[in-house]
Structure formats: structure tokens, C-alpha cells
Amino acid sequence: MSPIKVGLLGLGVVGGGTWKVLTRNAEEIARRAGRRIEVSAIAVRDVEKARKLVGDQAQVCRDGFEVVRRPDIDIVVEIIGGDTLARELVMEAIARGKHVVTANKALLAKHGNEIFAAAHQKGVMVAFEAAVAGGIPIIKAIREGLTANRIQWLAGIINGTTNFILSEMRARGLSFNEVLAEAQRLGYAEADPTFDIEGVDAAHKLTLLASLAFGVPVQFDKAHIEGISSLAREDIVHAERLGYRIKLLGFTRRRNDGIELRVHPTLVPAERLLANVEGAMNAVLVSGDMVGPTLYYGQGAGELPTASAVVADLVDVTRLQTADPEHRVPYLAFQPDALDDTPILPIEEVRSSYYLRMRVLDRPGVLADIARILADVGISIGSMIQEPHGETEADIIFLTHEAREGDIDSALQRIGALAFVHSDVTRLRMEHLI
Amino acid sequence: MSPIKVGLLGLGVVGGGTWKVLTRNAEEIARRAGRRIEVSAIAVRDVEKARKLVGDQAQVCRDGFEVVRRPDIDIVVEIIGGDTLARELVMEAIARGKHVVTANKALLAKHGNEIFAAAHQKGVMVAFEAAVAGGIPIIKAIREGLTANRIQWLAGIINGTTNFILSEMRARGLSFNEVLAEAQRLGYAEADPTFDIEGVDAAHKLTLLASLAFGVPVQFDKAHIEGISSLAREDIVHAERLGYRIKLLGFTRRRNDGIELRVHPTLVPAERLLANVEGAMNAVLVSGDMVGPTLYYGQGAGELPTASAVVADLVDVTRLQTADPEHRVPYLAFQPDALDDTPILPIEEVRSSYYLRMRVLDRPGVLADIARILADVGISIGSMIQEPHGETEADIIFLTHEAREGDIDSALQRIGALAFVHSDVTRLRMEHLI
Numbered sequence: 001m002s003p004i005k006v007g008l009l010g011l012g013v014v015g016g017g018t019w020k021v022l023t024r025n026a027e028e029i030a031r032r033a034g035r036r037i038e039v040s041a042i043a044v045r046d047v048e049k050a051r052k053l054v055g056d057q058a059q060v061c062r063d064g065f066e067v068v069r070r071p072d073i074d075i076v077v078e079i080i081g082g083d084t085l086a087r088e089l090v091m092e093a094i095a096r097g098k099h100v101v102t103a104n105k106a107l108l109a110k111h112g113n114e115i116f117a118a119a120h121q122k123g124v125m126v127a128f129e130a131a132v133a134g135g136i137p138i139i140k141a142i143r144e145g146l147t148a149n150r151i152q153w154l155a156g157i158i159n160g161t162t163n164f165i166l167s168e169m170r171a172r173g174l175s176f177n178e179v180l181a182e183a184q185r186l187g188y189a190e191a192d193p194t195f196d197i198e199g200v201d202a203a204h205k206l207t208l209l210a211s212l213a214f215g216v217p218v219q220f221d222k223a224h225i226e227g228i229s230s231l232a233r234e235d236i237v238h239a240e241r242l243g244y245r246i247k248l249l250g251f252t253r254r255r256n257d258g259i260e261l262r263v264h265p266t267l268v269p270a271e272r273l274l275a276n277v278e279g280a281m282n283a284v285l286v287s288g289d290m291v292g293p294t295l296y297y298g299q300g301a302g303e304l305p306t307a308s309a310v311v312a313d314l315v316d317v318t319r320l321q322t323a324d325p326e327h328r329v330p331y332l333a334f335q336p337d338a339l340d341d342t343p344i345l346p347i348e349e350v351r352s353s354y355y356l357r358m359r360v361l362d363r364p365g366v367l368a369d370i371a372r373i374l375a376d377v378g379i380s381i382g383s384m385i386q387e388p389h390g391e392t393e394a395d396i397i398f399l400t401h402e403a404r405e406g407d408i409d410s411a412l413q414r415i416g417a418l419a420f421v422h423s424d425v426t427r428l429r430m431e432h433l434i
Numbered sequence: 435m436s437p438i439k440v441g442l443l444g445l446g447v448v449g450g451g452t453w454k455v456l457t458r459n460a461e462e463i464a465r466r467a468g469r470r471i472e473v474s475a476i477a478v479r480d481v482e483k484a485r486k487l488v489g490d491q492a493q494v495c496r497d498g499f500e501v502v503r504r505p506d507i508d509i510v511v512e513i514i515g516g517d518t519l520a521r522e523l524v525m526e527a528i529a530r531g532k533h534v535v536t537a538n539k540a541l542l543a544k545h546g547n548e549i550f551a552a553a554h555q556k557g558v559m560v561a562f563e564a565a566v567a568g569g570i571p572i573i574k575a576i577r578e579g580l581t582a583n584r585i586q587w588l589a590g591i592i593n594g595t596t597n598f599i600l601s602e603m604r605a606r607g608l609s610f611n612e613v614l615a616e617a618q619r620l621g622y623a624e625a626d627p628t629f630d631i632e633g634v635d636a637a638h639k640l641t642l643l644a645s646l647a648f649g650v651p652v653q654f655d656k657a658h659i660e661g662i663s664s665l666a667r668e669d670i671v672h673a674e675r676l677g678y679r680i681k682l683l684g685f686t687r688r689r690n691d692g693i694e695l696r697v698h699p700t701l702v703p704a705e706r707l708l709a710n711v712e713g714a715m716n717a718v719l720v721s722g723d724m725v726g727p728t729l730y731y732g733q734g735a736g737e738l739p740t741a742s743a744v745v746a747d748l749v750d751v752t753r754l755q756t757a758d759p760e761h762r763v764p765y766l767a768f769q770p771d772a773l774d775d776t777p778i779l780p781i782e783e784v785r786s787s788y789y790l791r792m793r794v795l796d797r798p799g800v801l802a803d804i805a806r807i808l809a810d811v812g813i814s815i816g817s818m819i820q821e822p823h824g825e826t827e828a829d830i831i832f833l834t835h836e837a838r839e840g841d842i843d844s845a846l847q848r849i850g851a852l853a854f855v856h857s858d859v860t861r862l863r864m865e866h867l868i
Contacts, residue, residue: 001760019580021724031649031772032581034760129579135725144578145563147466148455149491215465273707273731282852283729289571290455291742294732295717297707297724308725311582324758326435326468339466350585 003036004318005208006096007067009089010080011053014103014130017207017307018077025311033315040066052346068093072235075317077310078102079130081111092117094126101313103130103306109204110216117316118332123325127313132205133282135305136298137312142212142286143333147183149288153253155266155433158205160280160300161189161196162228162248166236167267167278170245175233188280197246198227199263206250213286214342216256217335220263222344226264235357238397239267242383244355244430245275251385251431258345267355267430273297274433285433293433336353344429348406353382353430355399356408357373358415359423366420373414374400393422399430437470441501441532443523445478448537448564450739452511453488469748475501488571493549502527506729509751511538511744513564517544527559529712530551535747537564537740546645546652550765557759561747566591566639568715569739570732571746576592576646576720577767583722585647587687589867590701592639593686594714594734595630596662596682600670600699601712604679606703609667622714632661632684633697639682644695648688648776649768653695656778659828660698669791669860673701678789678819678864679709692779701789701864708867710761719867722843727867754841782840787816787864789833790842792849793857796828800854807848808834810842827856831862 006022008015021027024038030036039057043064045051047210050060061146068076068089076093078100080086091114093100100119102108108115108128119126129139135157142151157163161183169181180197183189195201220275228248239246244267253260263375268275273295273402277283281302287293299305320328330336360366382399389395398407412425440456444448444476447481463468468814473491475646477498478484484494495501500524502510510527512534514520520541525548528535534553538543542549542562553560563573567590575622584802595617602613614631617623629635639730641654673680687694691787707729711717711820716734721727733739754762764770794800808815816833823829846859 025582025584025724028584029582031768032764032774034769036512117661135722136728137575140574140579141571144750145574146742147463147749148742150459150462170644204474233502251634271524271710273710276707276710288569288742290745291457292739294730296568296728296730298728303723305726308582308722313722315581316578319761319763320754320757321760323754327753327756329753330466330468334465335468338468 001035003038004314005038005074006314007070007073007076007198008039008096009043009051009064009067009076011076012079013040013303014079014306014310016053017303020311021304026331029311029315033318034266035203035318036296037314037318039408040073041070043067050316053209062338064089065092068096068098069172075099075101075314078104083107087111089287090115091118094122097124099125099317101127101317103310105201105204105208109218109220112208115257115334119331119338125317125320125328126331127317128208129313129423130261130306132208133284134298134300134302135308136282136284136296136300137309138284138296139212142209146286146291149290151254152287152289153251153355154209154213154284154286155274155431156165156206156250156284157210157247157250157277157282158198158225158250158284158300160282161193162202163277164188164280165197166228166246166248169224169233170240173233176229176231192328193264194207197229200224202248202250203263205430206252206261206263209250209284209416210252210424212333213252214259215332215339216259217341219344224262224263224264224347228265230332231265233424235428236356239355242385242399243270246428247268247275258317258349259341260350261344262347262350264429268382269432272433306307317337349410350405351402352405353402354408355397355428355430357395357397357426358421359393359395361420361422362388362392363420367396369418370396370415373411377411379403379407379411435471439472439474439508439509440476440748441504442473443477443498443510443512445476445484446513447737448513448740448744450487451737452513452744455738455745458721463745463749467752469699470754471748471752471829473509474493475504479503497573498523502530507532507796508814509533509535510747512538513744515540521545521656524549524553528556528558531556531558533751534563535744535751537562537744539565539635539638539642540727541558543641543652543654546642550770553765558752558838559862560764560765561751561756562642563747564740566642566737567718567741568732570716570730570734570735571653571743572718573646575642575730577763578814580720580722580725583724585688586721586723587685588718588720589865590640590643590684590718591681591709591711591717592684592734593630593636593682593714594716595627597638597711597716598622598714600662600682602679603667604670604674607667610663620844622663628743631738634660636682636684636695636847639745640648640695640697643684643718644686644693645676646767647686648693649766649773650693650776651773653778656695658696658698666860669766669862672791673789674704676819676833677704678702679704680862681709683865688776692783694784694834695778696784698779698863701836701862703866706867716811764825780844784839785836786839787834787836788842789831789862789864789865791829791831791860793823793827793829794855795856796822796826797854801830803852804830804849807845811845813841
């Protein structure tokens with residue numbers, strides 16, 4: 001069979017990785033796919049640099065549209081990132097009837113609905129395994145492996161940078177800023193780390209996973225997002241004493257009245273596998289009504305792991321090319337006309353357990369007053385620890401049972417107004433993941 | 435689109451589960467697959483009992499061949515187990531141009547090559563996600579998710595019964611026989627538990643995984659199999675003190691000179707995720723050259739988890755039905771004409787690290803003599819502990835660095851012949867899984 005012809009848009013970390021994987025494992029890939037997968041054209045900013053990597057085995061040019069418009073290209077791989085030029089190129093590729101493989105979570109989280117609709121109309125595939133959790137075939141697992149299930153919830157460590165930072169803060173007792181500086185030196189965090197540390201990257205990915213799990217359109221703007229930059233070292237220590245680890249989780253759950261979609265630092269029981277995912281590794285726990293909990297673990301970023309996912313998509317697209325479009329795997333796991341409009345819940349409607357820390361005047365009655373306020377809004381306390389701070393103050397930590405976030409908010413407002421509460425109340429969410 | 439018609443052979447645990455999953459989640463499955471999946475005929479021993487579950491929604495009969503020969507059946511699901519009648523029925527279904535979904539690892543481990551060859555010739559699919567690790571989509575991950583990789587090795591906890599027994603032995607300090615009796619009472623172990631506890635079931639599954647990972651024919655008869663029935667409680671305790679847990683691992687690795695294919699109790703560093711897979715859960719760790727290590731975890735058995743995998747296969751087969759046969763996912767992950775003949779290595783050629791325990795006379799020179807024998811065959815010692823036993827004896831435990839099994843054998847023969855060695859030498863293998 002003749003080779004499948006691929007056009008690469010971008011030859012950065014993932015693009016270079018894709019070239020390397022296709023070259024180094026060409027034979028193994030052909031043994032599986034039944035035909036060769038060849039990169040015929042590459043669009044890059046620095047043509048000279050690209051030439052050094054690829055020699056004269058592929059056309060190298062500066063203009064992505066030149067690649068997209070080449071009639072002999074079967075599949076366009078978009079790995080330039082961003083959501084302006086990338087969007088135009090992807091839409092143009094689709095308009096020309098090309099299948100698309102992309103690693104661009106920001107693009108799909110923001111413009112996925114438009115892109116999938118256009119692709120559906122043209123009968124082409126858009127595959128994006130590399131957009132979530134790097135080399136872990138999590139999209140395939142949800143979209144194809146768990147089709148028998150009504151998925152109930154999923155929780156993921158889907159940003160390696162923040163997991164590295166949290167792991168180091170815990171293991172070495174360092175502050176966020178100390179570890180961030182080190183992560184930047186080591187290349188685990190970017191010069192401008194905002195997207196990672198503020199949870200935006202994780203939310204892009206979670207948004208896609210939620211759509212795949214529940215069959216709803218992509219709704220990034222409805223996600224609740226909190227990062228780890230204001231997480232205090234002492235909360236990691238307290239959490240540990242209480243039997244928990246703090247992870248930046250993407251968590252999404254389907255309830256009768258809507259879908260929770262949220263990224264935030266989360267206390268997880270220390271004995272859970274997810275709590276033991278360390279360093280830059282990623283893992284996603286998916287709970288289906290028939291299969292129960294399943295977990296997927298691996299490298300969530302990096303040149304070759306991410307390229308592994310890009311190339312797996314290339315093989316998949318090659319295979320399904322000949323299937324009639326109505327039988328292909330749907331973009332968002334559910335048939336386009338079977339997506340539903342279950343609303344994404346506002347954060348006040350979320351139900352979670354909570355970790356609450358506050359500094360108070362150490363005198364009788366304080367605890368009773370705070371407990372009364374919590375009880376008034378129906379929040380019950382699972383456990384409590386108190387630690388003296390200096391001569392006259394104490395730190396109190398409550399772990400609550402599950403409660404509605406809006407009720408926690410109103411309780412915290414009243415607690416914050418008490419004269420004997422000397423600090424802001426630190427509030428972290430806690431998920432038991434059973 | 436008209437529904438896909440399925441014939442079920444067997445309505446036991448997995449068959450009943452398949453019926454339940456297809457019924458309970460009919461709508462969710464149709465939202466994904468784009469069409470309904472309907473069970474039209476069922477063959478069972480007890481027709482009356484089956485009628486109670488399925489009512490008159492499907493033909494129920496005693497003769498599997500009646501189901502297989504019904505012209506309107508698109509896919510035959512074989513879940514009767516065993517490898518005689520099941521084999522005949524599967525071969526007949528293939529001969530009649532039906533696709534097959536099976537959960538039968540024994541059948542495929544023994545007759546897979548014949549079955550896949552017949553299916554290839556007729557252009558039909560044979561899907562078997564449920565045959566390995568229950569509801570975990572591990573076959574899909576290897577066959578489709580990791581296609582970009584040259585897979586290097588994989589290690590799996592792929593038998594829930596033995597993992598439950600080992601977990602309980604460790605957690606509660608009980609002996610193998612005590613826990614087995616309890617597992618039988620609880621229904622976690624069968625009345626005749628031989629296939630599970632002697633590692634045969636795990637070896638069936640490992641054989642399939644090795645073929646999928648490396649692209650070699652199924653060769654169950656070449657697998658090295660050791661179970662856990664002779665595992666002593668004290669070895670679990672010693673392992674723990676040394677920082678390891680003992681798991682019944684299926685382990686397969688591709689080397690330049692051949693493939694290791696082995697099931698045996700194995701020491702695994704306690705901090706590895708695989709070491710922390712407890713109870714009846716399953717997990718498989720797969721290492722690819724591009725993606726690095728990836729892990730897949732979930733329920734490896736049970737009615738609904740296993741049925742989740744059967745139904746996922748039904749959706750897959752439904753999808754790929756319309757793809758031309760040359761582009762479908764190959765049975766063993768590699769194109770039938772691209773399988774290779776890398777030999778399975780005999781156990782003497784395996785390389786592993788070892789845990790060696792022996793009781794010796796406690797007097798000067800003993801340790802030196804044993805260490806000398808190990809050194810003579812090139813085995814180096816990683817660590818050693820010694821514990822007095824009574825007045826005059828001691829137990830010595832060595833952890834060796836990686837060595838060739840044949841060299842360990844000859845060293846143990848010489849050690850066993852020493853007058854001051856008062857016991858057989860207990861030998862366990864150890865894998866670091868990095």
C-alpha cells in the first residue's frame with residue numbers, strides 16, 4: 001500500500017519529536033499500521049534549522065498554508081500552538097478535506113465546537129490524543145475503551161509542572177517560590193509559568209475530558225480554575241499529618257442537575273494511587289458505572305511521549321480513513337447529534353469536602369462559636385486539630401464532610417467577621433476519590 | 435441506522451453482565467456508537483433461568499450452533515469458556531463470516547494463531563479486550579494507544595485472586611492456606627483454585643499481552659509459570675523489611691536474543707505504583723521506547739467490569755465493520771504478515787535480580803563460602819541480612835544484582851550441597867520496573 005502523506009505545522013518540541021518517532025520507529029509503525037507514514041511537508045519559522053533535522057526528505061517552507069494546500073497531503077498535524085494562526089490553519093485544512101491531528105488543548109478548549117462541526121460537515125477526522133496527558137492514551141480509553149459505561153466522574157493530575165512543584169514542596173519542605181525558581185532552572189517550568197501554575201493548562205485539558213466523558217459541548221469558559229501559586233507550605237504539612245496529600249486536580253462529575261468542572265489544589269487521601277503520582281508524571285482516574293474506577297498513568301509532557309500520542313493518532317486516522325464517516329469514532333466520544341445540554345454548574349453549587357484553616361484567639365468558647373456557624377448552614381465537621389501559636393493564639397484546622405460550596409462561602413463570611421478570628425480562612429477542597 | 439445484531443454464547447457471570455450492560459446503558463451506548471446494539475439470540479444450558487433474565491426480548495436456545503448459524507447475527511460473543519466447544523463455535527462463526535468477541539483467554543492463549551488465521555482469511559474481526567485484565571482497556575492501549583512505540587517490556591498484576599491473597603497475607607500476617615480458605619468463602623477464589631493460584635490464568639493473559647507488545651505469535655507453551663501456593667509468609671515479611679512487596683507478576687521483555695515470558699511471585703520496590711495495587715485489583719505497566727512507562731489500573735474481573743470490556747469490543751467492531759479489512763486493527767497489533775519469529779527464551783536465559791533465603795549453621799566462614807560461590811559464577815550481592823535462629827543457626831537473605839538464571843541455578847546447586855546449609859534455598863525473582 002502507498003504511504004500516508006503527512007504535513008507537519010511546526011517543528012518545535014512536539015514537532016521535532018514527531019519527526020524523530022516516525023523516523024526511528026518507521027519499521028515498527030509500518031508493521032502495525034500496514035503502511036508507511038511519511039512526512040512530506042513541514043512548515044516552520046526557521047527553515048535552516050529544520051533542514052538540519054530533516055535533510056531533504058521533506059519539503060520545508062515558512063508558510064503553513066502552503067503545506068495545508070498541498071493536494072497530496074492526507075493528514076495535517078498542527079503543533080504550532082496558540083489559537084489564532086493555528087485555528088486558521090486547522091479550519092483551512094478541514095475545508096480542503098484533510099484529516100487533522102493536533103496537540104493543541106488551548107485551541108480545542110476554546111474553539112473545539114466550531115472545529116468539530118466543520119470537520120463533521122466535511123467528513124474528516126480531528127484527533128487530539130496528544131492534547132491531554134501527553135503519551136497516556138487517555139482520550140482513547142474514554143472515547144473507545146469505556147464506551148459501555150455511563151461515566152460518573154474523573155479526576156486527573158494533568159499538569160506536570162504543578163505536580164513537580166507540589167511533590168518537591170512536600171518532599172523537601174520548600175515554599176512554592178523556591179521550587180518554582182528551581183523548576184525554571186531545570187526547564188520543568190517556563191519563563192512565564194502562569195498558564196501552568198494558575199491551572200489554566202489543566203483546565204483546558206479537563207474541559208476536553210469532561211466533554212468526552214459526558215457528551216457535552218466544550219465549555220472552557222464555564223470551568224472553575226484555581227492554581228497553586230498561593231498554596232502555603234504549612235497546608236501541605238498539615239494535610240500530611242491528617243493523612244492527605246495536596247495535588248492540583250482537574251475534577252469533573254456528572255450529577256442529576258449538572259456537571260461540576262473544576263481545577264484546584266485538592267486534598268487526596270495519601271493511600272490513593274493518585275496521591276502517589278510524583279514529580280512531572282500525570283495520571284487520570286475515571287469512574288464508570290459498569291467498570292468502576294480505572295486509572296491511567298504516564299508521562300504527561302515532553303518531546304517523545306507527546307509525539308508518541310501524535311503518531312498513535314496518525315495510525316488511527318490512517319486506519320479509520322476507509323471506514324464510512326458515520327462509523328468513525330466521534331470527535332467528542334458521542335455522536336455530534338447526541339451531545340446534550342446538561343449545564344456546567346457554577347462553583348457555588350459544587351459539592352465537596354473542605355479543609356479550613358484559621359488563626360484564632362486561644363480562649364474558651366472560640367471553637368464552639370465557629371462550630372455553631374458551620375452547623376447553622378448544615379456543615380458537619382469530620383475532624384479538627386488545634387495547634388498553639390505563640391502565647392495567645394492558635395491555629396485551627398477543620399475537615400468537613402461533604403457540603404455545598406455556597407454554604408461554605410456564607411459560613412466563611414460569618415467566621416471571617418468574628419473578632420477573635422485573626423487571619424483569613426484558608427479553604428481547600430478535599431476529594432476522597434472512591 | 436439499523437441495530438447491530440449480537441448472538442451471545444453463554445449467560446453466566448460475564449454473559450449475564452453483558453446483557454445487563456447492554457440493557458441498562460442502551461441509550462448511552464447508542465449515543466456513542468451511533469446505532470443500537472441488540473442481543474438477538476442467546477445459547478445457554480438452562481433456558482428457563484435465562485428466560486427470567488431476558489424475557490422474550492431474544493431467542494433463547496440450548497445449541498450454540500443454532501445461534502452461530504443464524505444469518506442475521508452480525509457479531510458472536512463467546513463467553514462459555516473452555517477450549518473445546520468454545521473453539522468449535524468460534525471457528526464456525528468465523529467460517530460463516532461473523533465477527534467474534536470473546537473473553538476467553540485460555541482459548542486464545544492455546545488456539546489464537548489458528549483462530550486469527552481463519553479470521554484473517556474470512557476478513558472478520560476477533561476482539562478480546564475482556565480476556566485480559568477485565569474492564570481495563572489494556573489491549574486497546576497496547577494495540578492502538580502505543581502504536582508509535584517499540585515496546586520494551588511489560589509487567590502486570592493480571593490475576594485478582596492471587597493479588598487478593600498476597601495483599602491479605604501481607605496486611606494480616608496470615609499464611610497462604612488461611613487466606614485461600616477465606617477467599618473461597620468470600621467467592622474471590624474458586625472451589626478448585628488451581629488455575630489462579632498456580633499462575634496459569636495469569637500466563638494465558640501474559641501470553642496474549644506479549645504477542646500484542648512484540649508482534650510474535652501466541653506461544654503459551656513456552657511461558658515459564660510459577661504460582662504462589664508455596665510462598666511462605668516469612669518471605670513476605672523479609673521482603674517488606676528490605677523495602678519490597680511480593681506480587682504475582684506476569685513479566686515479559688524483548689531482548690536482542692529473544693523474549694522473556696514468565697509468571698512468578700516477584701519482589702517489587704514498595705514505592706512503585708504496581709506494588710501498591712491491592713486486593714483483587716489489576717494493573718499493567720507497559721514501557722515503550724518513546725512514551726516511557728505507562729500504567730493501566732482497574733477491576734480485573736467481575737460481572738460488570740468484564741462486561742464493560744465485552745461491550746466496548748462490540749462498539750469497536752460495529753465501527754470498524756465498514757472499514758476495509760486491511761485497515762482494521764490487526765488481531766495481534768501487528769499485521770499478520772509482519773509477525774516475527776523472535777524466540778521465547780528458556781527460563782535459564784532469563785535475567786533478573788534474586789532474593790535468596792537459606793538457613794545455615796551460625797559460625798565464622800559460612801558467609802564467606804556462600805559469597806564465594808556466588809562470585810564464582812559472576813553474581814554480585816546487592817544487600818544481605820542475617821537473623822539468628824535458635825542457638826546455633828541463622829537465616830541469611832541475599833538480594834543479588836541482575837544475573838542470568840542459569841548461573842543462579844548452578845550457584846544454588848553448589849550452595850545446597852554445603853554441609854552447613856540446613857535448608858533448601860528459597861529463590862524469588864525481583865524486578866525494579868524502572
